[in-house]
Amino acid sequence: MIWFGILLAGLFVLYPWVIADDFYGRMGADVLLAAIGASAWNILGGYAGQISVGHAVFFGVGAYLPLLAFTHLGLPPVAGVPLAVVISLGVAVVIGLPTFRLHGHYFSMATIAVAELIRIAISNWDFVGAATGLMGPAVARTWLDLSFRSPIPYYYLFLVVLACLLLLTWHLQRSRMGYYWRAIRAGERPARSLGVPVARYKLYALLLSAAFTSLAGSLYSLMVGFIDPESGFGILRSVEMIIIAALGGAGTLFGPLLGAVILIPLQTTTNSLFGGGGSGLTYILYGGIIVILARFEPGGLLDLARRIAQWWSRRRDGVAVRHAA
Amino acid sequence: MTIVQVIVGGLLLGAVYALFSSGLTLIWGMMNVINFAHGEFVMIGMYIAFLIVTFLNGGPLAFGPAAAALLFLFGIVVYYSLIRHVMRGPMLAQILSTFGLALLLRYLAFWIFTANFKTLPQDLLPGVINVGGILIGVPQFVAGIVAIVLTIGLHLLLTRTAVGSQLLAVAEDRQAAMLMGIRPDRMQAIAWGLSGAGAGIAGALIATFYYISPTVGESLALTAFVVVALGGFGSVPGALAAGLVVGVIQSLSAYLLGPVYKDIIVYGLFVAILWVRPEGLFGKAGA
Numbered sequence: 001m002i003w004f005g006i007l008l009a010g011l012f013v014l015y016p017w018v019i020a021d022d023f024y025g026r027m028g029a030d031v032l033l034a035a036i037g038a039s040a041w042n043i044l045g046g047y048a049g050q051i052s053v054g055h056a057v058f059f060g061v062g063a064y065l066p067l068l069a070f071t072h073l074g075l076p077p078v079a080g081v082p083l084a085v086v087i088s089l090g091v092a093v094v095i096g097l098p099t100f101r102l103h104g105h106y107f108s109m110a111t112i113a114v115a116e117l118i119r120i121a122i123s124n125w126d127f128v129g130a131a132t133g134l135m136g137p138a139v140a141r142t143w144l145d146l147s148f149r150s151p152i153p154y155y156y157l158f159l160v161v162l163a164c165l166l167l168l169t170w171h172l173q174r175s176r177m178g179y180y181w182r183a184i185r186a187g188e189r190p191a192r193s194l195g196v197p198v199a200r201y202k203l204y205a206l207l208l209s210a211a212f213t214s215l216a217g218s219l220y221s222l223m224v225g226f227i228d229p230e231s232g233f234g235i236l237r238s239v240e241m242i243i244i245a246a247l248g249g250a251g252t253l254f255g256p257l258l259g260a261v262i263l264i265p266l267q268t269t270t271n272s273l274f275g276g277g278g279s280g281l282t283y284i285l286y287g288g289i290i291v292i293l294a295r296f297e298p299g300g301l302l303d304l305a306r307r308i309a310q311w312w313s314r315r316r317d318g319v320a321v322r323h324a325a
Numbered sequence: 326m327t328i329v330q331v332i333v334g335g336l337l338l339g340a341v342y343a344l345f346s347s348g349l350t351l352i353w354g355m356m357n358v359i360n361f362a363h364g365e366f367v368m369i370g371m372y373i374a375f376l377i378v379t380f381l382n383g384g385p386l387a388f389g390p391a392a393a394a395l396l397f398l399f400g401i402v403v404y405y406s407l408i409r410h411v412m413r414g415p416m417l418a419q420i421l422s423t424f425g426l427a428l429l430l431r432y433l434a435f436w437i438f439t440a441n442f443k444t445l446p447q448d449l450l451p452g453v454i455n456v457g458g459i460l461i462g463v464p465q466f467v468a469g470i471v472a473i474v475l476t477i478g479l480h481l482l483l484t485r486t487a488v489g490s491q492l493l494a495v496a497e498d499r500q501a502a503m504l505m506g507i508r509p510d511r512m513q514a515i516a517w518g519l520s521g522a523g524a525g526i527a528g529a530l531i532a533t534f535y536y537i538s539p540t541v542g543e544s545l546a547l548t549a550f551v552v553v554a555l556g557g558f559g560s561v562p563g564a565l566a567a568g569l570v571v572g573v574i575q576s577l578s579a580y581l582l583g584p585v586y587k588d589i590i591v592y593g594l595f596v597a598i599l600w601v602r603p604e605g606l607f608g609k610a611g612a
């Protein structure tokens with residue numbers, strides 16, 4: 001596992017050197033950003049099994065605060081990032097404490113409603129740019145604005161954040177916390193009867209998940225330099241995190257990254273093939289993938305790969321046994 | 326006087342909410358599954374009305390039953406091809422399946438019909454009724470009355486007929502129902518059919534006075550969640566009462582505070598209900 005991680009990291013570090021091209025550099029940055037968002041969702045939705053369909057709330061807070069700091073205070077956007085994380089944690093507590101009494105579908109419905117509520121409120125609030133949104137600095141004033149023309153600096157920034165997130169998740173999944181989360185996912189009542197403090201550990205998962213989702217939002221607005229209610233708080237933002245995590249494998253370490261590596265290039269391709277109106281086709285594709293996943297492979301691609309590997313080794317063992325006999 | 330008119334308008338719209346929400350609550354009550362694509366079922370009903378008016382020159386008597394019949398079939402197809410297989414699977418699969426279906430249907434409609442709003446011609450159900458100074462448009466009036474009648478009809482179907490008893494038996498205890506010779510699979514398929522039919526005809530009814538767009542299902546689905554949560558998960562009479570309440574709250578907040586606030590108030594109400602009383606205002610505890 002460790003060697004696999006190092007190999008993977010090596011590949012990602014080398015990628016910009018192999019492909020010295022802004023288009024593919026940007027696509028690589030998009031892949032990493034999507035992987036950060038989906039991995040953050042995965043902590044709560046995958047490991048702890050609480051399917052949030054409202055994670056766009058944290059993404060949006062993360063995306064808006066840097067540009068708010070720039071628009072109203074003239075600060076470099078980065079200055080808004082810590083505050084965004086703090087606010088996201090606050091929002092997570094406010095949403096989490098009551099909604100965690102709800103299970104399964106109830107929780108998902110509540111998260112959708114909260115996200116839509118906030119999206120509509122933001123769309124009508126002039127201080128945050130209402131429906132038109134906010135812009136970042138057009139030209140970097142100092143290097144602190146983190147406004148680069150090439151996508152490569154963003155690529156490495158995202159890579160560092162993703163590596164930290166995956167290392168942390170890797171550590172947590174092998175700790176008591178990880179086992180508690182999996183127990184909660186398997187069944188809250190049995191987990192509670194075995195002495196797992198269910199509410200507290202669900203909240204820990206939500207807080208971690210919210211903080212990193214917020215960070216993903218901040219990184220997005222730092223790179224893109226623009227945010228509006230739909231791209232920050234829209235339901236499709238939440239859907240994207242879920243589908244990427246579920247495609248690779250929810251509740252696995254590398255599942256979200258795998259999902260992002262597959263889905264983002266696919267999305268870039270359909271968008272460039274079908275132009276502006278193609279975004280509709282992209283979501284038809286999303287919907288189709290989700291339905292097929294849910295129907296045939298709810299464990300995602302990593303689970304499928306594991307089963308194929310098992311089948312293969314059993315077959316090989318079977319052959320070996322027959323030869324021995 | 327205006328405020329009375331606003332309330333009456335809210336009640337009539339709320340009746341339609343009650344009709345499509347009762348299908349959602351029926352499915353929840355029977356198998357603890359939330360259909361996230363329910364709003365898209367309503368949206369399809371609206372487009373069926375649009376297509377029949379545009380290409381076949383049909384009136385409400387044609388597109389109402391057509392939408393009901395087609396969505397009855399669609400509900401059954403969705404059950405057998407998708408829901409049946411994910412029902413006993415992990416929670417993620419259950420939620421993803423109908424959620425993915427919602428995206429698929431919404432953006433297929435987007436692709437076929439484009440994002441432009443469509444409306445049915447005004448002369449389908451012309452006229453305004455004047456009841457003691459309160460003006461009610463004929464489309465709204467017809468939609469409200471038909472929706473109330475159908476919702477009560479669904480309740481009677483569930484409580485007074487053999488099929489209804491069998492549906493409720495499966496909801497109560499799948500195993501025991503099987504021992505009584507009831508096929509749970511068939512009953513659940515019927516529930517999905519009924520739910521689809523209710524959504525379809527509700528869509529056809531709203532289409533007579535509301536704009537038709539591919540994304541209209543999103544806010545309708547959220548409205549249905551609110552109605553179902555308020556009325557108690559699984560209760561058709563609860564959905565009827567809650568639908569009327571939500572309709573009135575929406576109209577009043579749009580009138581008193583401005584159109585922007587109608588969704589904010591209703592979604593806020595929903596979150597508040599889920600926090601304070603997850604079993605619903607009219608629901609029984611332990612749901």
